[in-house]
Amino acid sequence: MTLDTANLLRKHGLSITAQRLAVLRALSRRPHSSADAIAEEVRAEISVISRQAVYNALGTMVEKGLIRRIQPTGSPALYEDRVGDNHHHAICRTCGKTVDVDCAKGAAPCLTAAADAGFQIDAAEVIYWGTCPACLAETPGG
Amino acid sequence: MTLDTANLLRKHGLSITAQRLAVLRALSRRPHSSADAIAEEVRAEISVISRQAVYNALGTMVEKGLIRRIQPTGSPALYEDRVGDNHHHAICRTCGKTVDVDCAKGAAPCLTAAADAGFQIDAAEVIYWGTCPACLAETPGG
DNA sequence: TGCATTGTGTGGACAAATTCAATTAATTAA
DNA sequence: TTAATTAATTGAATTTGTCCACACAATGCA
Incomplete structure (x- = not known):
């Protein structure tokens, strides 16, 4: 599974980092999560990640089409890995x-x-x- | 026209204030505006309005169904006076x-x-x- | 019209979500 | 392995929106 996520990143021309992999896995475990929720989920797995790295990873991956962002009224943005x-x-x-x-x-x-x-x-x-x-x-x- | 907006407010059990009227008119001139844009538009008409009054008026009027709020991804909330x-x-x-x-x-x-x-x-x-x-x-x- | 009640506006502080900028660290390609 | 690129960290700034307390205005009733 780790290979899958790594390949997914590679396929989109993104370098592979522990943070991005963890964000992807967090998203797969808990779709429809906010950036904050993802940060927590990631920290449960790899101990530390900066808030900025989470936003960074999410932003880049949304841009590349690996994940999707939805923004319901009155709620922070949510992310999911189901695309296409x-x-x-x-x-x-x-x-x-x-x-x-x-x-x-x-x-x-x-x-x-x-x-x-x-x-x-x-x-x-x-x-x-x-x-x-x-x-x-x-x-x-x- | 001022009468129309005033009556609109009255009909929904809201008291009539210069700020609310101005917000309604601003919205009618520029639909799909953000709260901030509306504040500016209103200031062009009645000189001053507090940010809070704008949010207040918009919030109340959304609640009463006079106006509608839409929240596109990656943008502040937009308001419009076309409802129903x-x-x-x-x-x-x-x-x-x-x-x-x-x-x-x-x-x-x-x-x-x-x-x-x-x-x-x-x-x-x-x-x-x-x-x-x-x-x-x-x-x-x- | 004048007064009391209720509701609204003001201004400032506050909070959450997100972004920016500079430095440091990790990843990639040669 | 080393240089070059790219990403992560840290911390502060911005944007968007809310809360609070006091002043003010609108409404209803006499």
């Missing part, structure tokens, strides 16, 4: 839990309308807001 | 220009998939990322 498929996210307003939502259609919806505005669209970002099953269960009458 | 219709946004990666995109369908897409995860969805937020016509024109081969 057109999936979206559902976030619970109560507990903040974030889950992947597969998009049934390959093509994004309403794309025609966007095209009408003359935009050349390369990605559609969809966030569904609601209440997760667990929080629904705790809400009387929910 | 299920429209989305396209943002230019190059210049940051944000335009409204009407949604052809009343129901949000992929909702079934989200429902499968057991979530009770109350809103879908869609952002299309791409290149606007102006930036397309400036990009050779674009």
